Amino acid sequence: MSPKNKETQLNQPITEVDRIIHEPARYLIMAYLYVVESADFLFLLRQTGLTKGNLSSHLGKLEKAGYVDIKKKFSGKIPQTLLRLTRDGRVAFDAYRASMKKALADLPNGRK
Amino acid sequence: MSPKNKETQLNQPITEVDRIIHEPARYLIMAYLYVVESADFLFLLRQTGLTKGNLSSHLGKLEKAGYVDIKKKFSGKIPQTLLRLTRDGRVAFDAYRASMKKALADLPNGRK
DNA sequence: GCAAACAAGTTTGTTATACAAACCAGTCTG
DNA sequence: CAGACTGGTTTGTATAACAAACTTGTTTGC
Numbered sequence: 001m002s003p004k005n006k007e008t009q010l011n012q013p014i015t016e017v018d019r020i021i022h023e024p025a026r027y028l029i030m031a032y033l034y035v036v037e038s039a040d041f042l043f044l045l046r047q048t049g050l051t052k053g054n055l056s057s058h059l060g061k062l063e064k065a066g067y068v069d070i071k072k073k074f075s076g077k078i079p080q081t082l083l084r085l086t087r088d089g090r091v092a093f094d095a096y097r098a099s100m101k102k103a104l105a106d107l108p109n110g111r112k
Numbered sequence: 113m114s115p116k117n118k119e120t121q122l123n124q125p126i127t128e129v130d131r132i133i134h135e136p137a138r139y140l141i142m143a144y145l146y147v148v149e150s151a152d153f154l155f156l157l158r159q160t161g162l163t164k165g166n167l168s169s170h171l172g173k174l175e176k177a178g179y180v181d182i183k184k185k186f187s188g189k190i191p192q193t194l195l196r197l198t199r200d201g202r203v204a205f206d207a208y209r210a211s212m213k214k215a216l217a218d219l220p221n222g223r224k
Numbered sequence: 225g226c227a228a229a230c231a232a233g234t235t236t237g238t239t240a241t242a243c244a245a246a247c248c249a250g251t252c253t254g
Numbered sequence: 255c256a257g258a259c260t261g262g263t264t265t266g267t268a269t270a271a272c273a274a275a276c277t278t279g280t281t282t283g284c
Contacts, residue, residue: 009159010143014136023242024126024134027215031122035220041261049127054243056263061241077251079261097216103139104209104216108147137271153232166272168234173270189280191232228283235276240269247264253257 014103020065021096025050026058030093033068033085041081059083067092126215132177133208137162138170142205145180145197153193171195179204 021027028048033039045055062068067089071082085093133139140160145151157167174180179201183194197205 010140010147014139014143015161017136022134022136024129025242027126028122031126031219035122045261047122051244052262053245053264057242060263079250081262097219100212101216104213107143107209135271157232163273164233165235165274168232169271172234191279193233226284228281230281231279233277235274237274238272240271242269243267245264245266248262250260252259254255 011102011106014100017099017103018092018096020061020067021093023058025054026062027096029055029058029062030067030085030089033083034090034093038082038084040083044083062089065089065092122219126212129211129215130204130208132173132179133205135170137166138174139208141167141170141174142179142197142201145195146202146205150194150196152195156195174201177201177204 021030025048029044032044032047036043041055041059044050044059045052048055050058059068059070063070067086069084069086071084073080073082133142137160141156144156144159148155153167153171156162156171157164160167162170171180171182175182179198181196181198183196185192185194
């Protein structure tokens with residue numbers, strides 16, 4: 001009924017993973033903000049390859065989660081949206097990466 | 113307009129990640145099948161902590177993706193559902209883990 | 225021997241999500 | 255000054271995850 005090894009019990013950090021960051025598009029956005037500190041909408045648009053609508057809505061979610069700070073300015077007469085990771089965002093991103101690494105590591109090998 | 117570092121260009125393996133496996137519940141299911149080779153529905157139910165409905169539907173998706181093989185038997189008079197990873201499933205799982213590890217590694221450090 | 229409880233799942237319904245397409249306000253250009 | 259372009263936001267749709275309700279059959283209590 002049960003498998004041979006009744007003791008099998010995996011660590012399950014993956015079930016508690018931060019869903020906000022787990023979404024690949026948002027991971028990517030956060031990864032960019034993580035390394036560049038601050039960027040504008042169009043930079044992220046180009047780099048991530050997302051559509052504008054998508055980028056906008058993911059940024060909205062990240063803002064709502066408190067992970068990014070959105071500031072709207074004018075650069076001359078042109079509106080410009082400036083994005084940066086908040087401290088919380090940086091912390092959450094580090095935590096996500098650590099927890100995923102842990103989930104991905106240490107799996108017994110199983111059999112072929 | 114753009115951030116200071118115009119060269120910034122991350123590897124973006126994360127955008128091509130296998131969405132079937134990326135879902136934590138399914139990752140967990142596959143991880144169990146990966147190590148135990150074969151298990152029944154109730155074993156997975158207990159181990160994963162998913163509800164029956166959820167487990168059933170995730171298994172359905174994994175089957176449709178060709179990642180798990182579902183066999184229904186009777187154990188005496190009691191119906192029993194036997195699950196195992198297919199070869200494709202094992203390969204995909206390995207690939208997913210490799211690709212996520214890569215995405216999680218090598219991020220420049222950014223600034224505080 | 226039949227009613228109620230249980231086993232092993234599946235189906236259904238709700239809520240949320242990702243995504244692209246359409247839209248919009250304002251600016252620049254020929 | 256008409257049309258194209260910038261820099262986005264809003265809207266619509268299809269999928270998804272999840273829990274709750276249901277189903278088919280079996281076992282147990284009375």
